[in-house]
Amino acid sequence: MLKEFKFNLNQALSLIKIREGKLKMSSETIPKLPIIDFNNLNLEAKSPNWESVKSQVYKALEEYGCFEAILDKVPLDLRKTIFSSLEELFDLPLQTKQLNVSKKLHHGYLSQYPMLPLYESIGIDDANIFENVESLTNILWPDGNQSFSKTVHTFSEELLELDQIIRKMILESLGVEKYLEEHMNSTSYLLRFMKYKGPQTSDTKVGLKAHTDKNTVTILYQNQVEGLEVMNKDGKWISYKPSLDSFVVLVGESLHAWSNGRLHSPLHRVMMSGNEARYSIALGSIPKEECIIKAPDELVDDEHPLLFKPYVYDEFLKYFFSEKGQRDQFAMRTYCGV
Numbered sequence: 371m372l373k374e375f376k377f378n379l380n381q382a383l384s385l386i387k388i389r390e391g392k393l394k395m396s397s398e399t400i401p402k403l404p405i406i407d408f409n410n411l412n413l414e415a416k417s418p419n420w421e422s423v424k425s426q427v428y429k430a431l432e433e434y435g436c437f438e439a440i441l442d443k444v445p446l447d448l449r450k451t452i453f454s455s456l457e458e459l460f461d462l463p464l465q466t467k468q469l470n471v472s473k474k475l476h477h478g479y480l481s482q483y484p485m486l487p488l489y490e491s492i493g494i495d496d497a498n499i500f501e502n503v504e505s506l507t508n509i510l511w512p513d514g515n516q517s518f519s520k521t522v523h524t525f526s527e528e529l530l531e532l533d534q535i536i537r538k539m540i541l542e543s544l545g546v547e548k549y550l551e552e553h554m555n556s557t558s559y560l561l562r563f564m565k566y567k568g569p570q571t572s573d574t575k576v577g578l579k580a581h582t583d584k585n586t587v588t589i590l591y592q593n594q595v596e597g598l599e600v601m602n603k604d605g606k607w608i609s610y611k612p613s614l615d616s617f618v619v620l621v622g623e624s625l626h627a628w629s630n631g632r633l634h635s636p637l638h639r640v641m642m643s644g645n646e647a648r649y650s651i652a653l654g655s656i657p658k659e660e661c662i663i664k665a666p667d668e669l670v671d672d673e674h675p676l677l678f679k680p681y682v683y684d685e686f687l688k689y690f691f692s693e694k695g696q697r698d699q700f701a702m703r704t705y706c707g708v
């Protein structure tokens with residue numbers, strides 16, 4: 371009896387060891403995005419931990435072009451209600467959603483792409499300006515929808531503050547903070563809502579194909595349905611595990627060019643499986659149409675020769691969305707590479 375017990379105990383212990391080993395091995399081998407704690411930081415008063423967060427941000431963006439920002443400053447009820455607003459929005463009839471048109475390429479309502487059957491998206495230019503949100507709301511809900519406008523506007527303001535903190539940290543890290551005002555004034559903001567239908571199968575299907583963002587910085591927030599993947603410099607896809615406290619920050623190619631290649635702009639994609647829909651929100655800082663993207667002279671030297679000729683953002687986008695540009699994996703290098 372005693373012998374049997376001993377045997378079972380030993381067996382159990384070795385099983386636990388194997389389990390632990392596996393867990394350890396898996397957490398060591400599965401690459402993760404860097405995680406940076408942004409709590410207690412604000413733009414106005416420099417917080418004591420500003421320098422430490424700044425250096426984490428710079429390192430992460432150099433190496434991954436991406437990180438997970440932990441931020442509980444955005445009120446929890448807002449972080450939850452934003453998803454009810456998204457569901458309400460995407461539940462509108464197709465014809466209503468199609469009323470959201472934009473003069474700008476890919477800023478309006480997008481859906482029914484044959485190659486991306488799970489994807490649909492709606493954009494609002496400068497959603498930090500309340501009137502912009504309100505005018506879209508009034509188009510979609512002619513009887514008004516105050517709670518939608520308020521939620522979306524407040525949420526955009528929170529994301530915008532995070533964008534500005536991150537860009538200030540980047541310019542300080544690069545030693546070019548004298549350009550901060552000019553740099554901030556050179557961009558506007560686009561808020562986009564995305565819905566990816568669950569493909570109703572356990573097989574993995576493409577929600578959004580691999581791409582780099584063309585804008586300056588993108589901040590993403592999403593519901594609990596996984597799907598976002600970011601490629602690291604070793605060519606491995608890193609899956610992002612969503613949480614209510616976490617926001618994903620990505621460097622776009624404009625910032626890659628402006629930093630003369632110091633910051634990486636990563637490939638990312640959305641892969642879907644199962645039945646549940648994934649809702650996500652993206653705030654992108656975007657170079658204004660006429661803006662010329664040119665790396666500051668301070669960032670060009672013998673060790674860092676100029677990588678891209680100065681270019682007009684909108685002209686590059688025209689090339690990128692052309693038939694040739696869409697087939698060109700290195701569109702920016704083709705368009706303005708030195």
Ligand SMILES: O=C(O)CCC(=O)C(=O)O
Pocket residue numbers: 564578583590592598638639640650651652
């Ligand atoms: O839905 C997401 O999380 C990613 C969206 C994205 O990468 C994009 O819109 O550029």
Ligand SMILES: [Fe+2]
Pocket residue numbers: 581582583588638
């Ligand atoms: Fe993207």
